[in-house]
Amino acid sequence: MKKYEKYPLYINNSLHRKKEKFEPLKAPHVGMYVCGPTVYNDVHLGNCRTFVSFDVMYRYLMHLGYQVRYIRNITDVGHLMDTGEDKMAERARLEQLEPMEIAQKYTRRFHHIMSLMNTLPPSIEPAASGHIPEQIQMVQAILDNGLAYEVNGSVYFDTKKYNEESGNYGQLSGRVLEELFSETRTLKNQDEKRDPADFAIWMKATDGHIMKWRSPWSKGFPGWHLECSAMSTKYLGKTFDIHGGGADLKFPHHENEIAQNVGACKVAPANYWIHTNMLLMNGKKMSKSDGNTITPEELMDGNNEHVSQGYDPMTIRFFFLQAHYSSTLDLSDHALQAASKGYQRLMNALKIAKNLRPEDYPAQGDAELDDKIQDQHDRCYLEMSNDFNTAKTLAVLFEMAGVLNDIDSGQIKTKQISSEAIKMLTNTFTVFLEDVLGLEKVQESSSKLDDVMQILLEIRQTARAEKNWALSDQVRDQLAEAGIKIKDSKEGTSYSL
Numbered sequence: 464m465k466k467y468e469k470y471p472l473y474i475n476n477s478l479h480r481k482k483e484k485f486e487p488l489k490a491p492h493v494g495m496y497v498c499g500p501t502v503y504n505d506v507h508l509g510n511c512r513t514f515v516s517f518d519v520m521y522r523y524l525m526h527l528g529y530q531v532r533y534i535r536n537i538t539d540v541g542h543l544m545d546t547g548e549d550k551m552a553e554r555a556r557l558e559q560l561e562p563m564e565i566a567q568k569y570t571r572r573f574h575h576i577m578s579l580m581n582t583l584p585p586s587i588e589p590a591a592s593g594h595i596p597e598q599i600q601m602v603q604a605i606l607d608n609g610l611a612y613e614v615n616g617s618v619y620f621d622t623k624k625y626n627e628e629s630g631n632y633g634q635l636s637g638r639v640l641e642e643l644f645s646e647t648r649t650l651k652n653q654d655e656k657r658d659p660a661d662f663a664i665w666m667k668a669t670d671g672h673i674m675k676w677r678s679p680w681s682k683g684f685p686g687w688h689l690e691c692s693a694m695s696t697k698y699l700g701k702t703f704d705i706h707g708g709g710a711d712l713k714f715p716h717h718e719n720e721i722a723q724n725v726g727a728c729k730v731a732p733a734n735y736w737i738h739t740n741m742l743l744m745n746g747k748k749m750s751k752s753d754g755n756t757i758t759p760e761e762l763m764d765g766n767n768e769h770v771s772q773g774y775d776p777m778t779i780r781f782f783f784l785q786a787h788y789s790s791t792l793d794l795s796d797h798a799l800q801a802a803s804k805g806y807q808r809l810m811n812a813l814k815i816a817k818n819l820r821p822e823d824y825p826a827q828g829d830a831e832l833d834d835k836i837q838d839q840h841d842r843c844y845l846e847m848s849n850d851f852n853t854a855k856t857l858a859v860l861f862e863m864a865g866v867l868n869d870i871d872s873g874q875i876k877t878k879q880i881s882s883e884a885i886k887m888l889t890n891t892f893t894v895f896l897e898d899v900l901g902l903e904k905v906q907e908s909s910s911k912l913d914d915v916m917q918i919l920l921e922i923r924q925t926a927r928a929e930k931n932w933a934l935s936d937q938v939r940d941q942l943a944e945a946g947i948k949i950k951d952s953k954e955g956t957s958y959s960l
Contacts, residue, residue, distance in 0.1 A: 465491070467527035470844040474705075474851075475789060477713065477736040478635055482850060485735065487704050493529045494703035495521065496695040496733070498712055499588070501538040502569035503554040506576055508759050508794070509742040509749065513709045515780055515901075516739045516788040518582040520707075520851050522899050527848075534698050535585040536691060539566035539592045540674055540684060552673045562673055566592070576759050579776040581901045587698055591690040595676045598685040598693045602665050602678075604727040611726065614655040616667030616681025622660040625722050632722055635736060636714035662719055664689050688719040695732055696724065706733035710740050743793045744769065757794075764948060770796045774803060781806040781902055784853040805861075806902065812864035813896060815871045816889040821882040828881035836884045839863050840891045853900060863892045916947070923949070 472485040487493045497517045500506050514535075524531045539551070551562040558565065570590075577584075591598075602618050605611040610625050611618050626632040626640050633639055640660060663686040668675035675682050685693075695703065701724070708717065717736065724732040742749070749756045757767045765773030774782075782802035786792040839859055846855040866888060869875040880888075897903050919938055926934040939949045 465528040466844070467491070467529060470527065470848045472524075472527065472848045474735050474737060476734075477738045478733075480637075483735070485704075487529065488702065488734070491529050493524055493531045493705070494534075494699035495524070495531060495705040495707065496534045496536075496691070496699055496703065497585075497706075498691055498708035498716070499535040499537050500569075500573050501550065502566045502573060503550045504569060505758060505760075506569075506573045507749075508757060508762065510709070511576065511580060511759055511779075512742045512783045512792065513739040514577060514582055515580055515783045516851075517707050517737075519784065519853060519900060520705075520737070521583060521585075522901060523847050523851060526894070526899050531586070532699065533585040534587050534589065534695065536694050537566075537570055537588060537590040538687075538690065539563070539570070539590050540595075540690065549672055549674060555673065563592070566590075579759075579763070580780050581777065581903055583901075589694045589698065591685070591694070592674075594690065594694050594697065595685065597697050598689050599665075599676075599678050601689060601693045601696070601723065601727045602680075602685070605664060605723065608726055608729070611664060612657065613680050616683065617655060617663055618665040618680055619656055619661045620664050620719070620722060620726065621657065622662065622722065623658045625726060629725060633718065635721060636718045638714060638718070662686060662688065662715065664723065688716055689723060691716070692720050692723040692727070692732065695720075696728065701728040701730050701732070703733055705735045705737060707737040707739070710738040713738055737788075739788045740791050743791055745795050746793055760948070762799075764950060766950060770799065774799050777902055778803045778806050781809075781857075784857060784900055784902075787850070787852055787854050789850075809860060809864055809896060809902065812867045813893065815867045816892050819867075819870065819885055819889050821886040821889075824877055824880055824882040824885045826882060828884055829879045832875070832880055833884040836863075836866065836880075836888045839866075840887050843891055843895050847895075847899065856895065856900070860892060860895060863888060867892065920949075 467490075473482050474485050475481070476483045495517075497514075499514075500510060517533075517535075521531060521533050551565055554565050555562045560568070574584075602611065605620065606613070606618065609621075610628075611620050613619075622632060622640065665678060665680055665685055666683045667681035668683040672684070675684050695706065706717070706720075721731055724730065744755055744757065747753075747755050755769075757769050759779075761767035762770060762779060763773050763776060765771070778799065779802075782794070782799055783792065785802065785805075839862055842859045843856055846852045846859060849855075866875065870880070919942065923935050923938040926932075926938070942949055
């Protein structure tokens with residue numbers, strides 16, 4: 464029997480606002496699409512929580528025996544900001560780089576952060592700029608089906624007509640179309656639309672717009688919502704199993720995705736929609752304007768007023784998983800310190816688990832103790848299969864850590880526990896901690912790298928002492944280009960990757 468048959472998975476489906484048994488279209492194959500980062504800036508810490516959450520879902524689905532095709536896109540096509548300026552173009556202008564240099568730079572940095580947080584790479588990571596033909600084809604299909612119209616080289620989705628035909632615009636977000644008219648902001652091209660709730664699926668570019676492509680309607684660029692519809696359809700088919708992203712994408716992005724897919728393919732894209740919740744800091748929404756913000760790098764190196772120290776990536780990952788993905792999570796220095804202690808406790812228990820040998824234990828043990836371990840094993844699966852509840856799964860793992868500590872200290876005698884129970888205890892604890900939750904021990908920097916860095920830091924320190932600021936800055940800047948940060952403090956100079 465497959466694990467997914469023994470422990471059926473239940474998912475809180477945002478589309479229907481209730482928990483439903485997960486039944487893939489073509490088991491054991493599962494298609495999952497998650498909206499990825501927009502690479503005109505560094506990834507936000509709240510986005511990191513979302514990607515870690517979906518990484519755990521991906522891991523658990525595979526652990527249950529499903530064959531998962533996980534698609535996570537890269538948005539590298541410029542879209543208009545509230546100011547009317549292209550996001551990629553604005554960043555390119557500020558950094559004096561080409562737009563695709565910006566995209567490549569921040570894609571690399573995103574991958575670096577995801578690697579530090581031990582997320583598995585998706586099966587396919589398509590970039591929007593590499594799928595312009597597919598997006599143009601989808602726009603044409605929506606036009607052919609009578610659910611879009613062209614004005615002055617731009618193409619708009621006819622939301623009102625779509626809703627009249629399908630009656631389900633707002634199904635995902637729970638919004639009523641009439642309410643959206645009053646909420647829609649006035650845009651520069653608002654007078655081109657038939658209704659305020661209509662949205663662009665192809666925009667005619669101005670002369671100054673850098674990222675633009677030829678199309679049957681104009682030289683322009685696709686609407687933001689369109690790329691996910693086009694790429695999910697290409698790699699997963701017209702209808703697939705799971706579509707996910709942050710709760711902030713539910714409207715308008717995901718709502719418009721559904722409309723576009725129905726408009727082009729005449730079927731809804733996904734059967735299950737999953738949305739992660741917000742990451743707060745010190746009880747408030749993160750905001751650059753009021754200084755209540757921190758980047759992933761600052762959290763790791765401690766270079767921010769909101770934290771007293773740097774935290775390793777696995778502590779941050781553990782902190783994320785202490786709450787259910789659909790709950791808000793409040794980040795604070797105190798909470799991270801507690802997470803660090805909790806994570807270390809699990810790591811200490813993991814060392815014990817890996818050193819235990821089932822052959823050292825008898826064939827028969829205390830029945831009550833063996834039953835307890837069997838119950839903990841089952842509860843790990845039941846909690847994770849209950850809408851990927853990492854918080855409750857961790858609670859069970861802490862119970863198992865207590866048993867491991869009692870074995871290690873001698874409070875549980877060798878004769879009290881059977882070899883099969885030891886095998887189940889160590890295997891379940893290790894698999895759920897490392898393979899499912901991805902909480903592997905942080906790899907220490909290699910000694911050779913430490914030796915090389917020590918030489919460079921000594922060269923820089925000598926240059927500073929001799930007031931050779933040019934050489935000092937050169938060492939710092941070139942290391943920064945290589946992704947190595949130098950931090951000077953009263954205690955001395957240190958580096959972080």
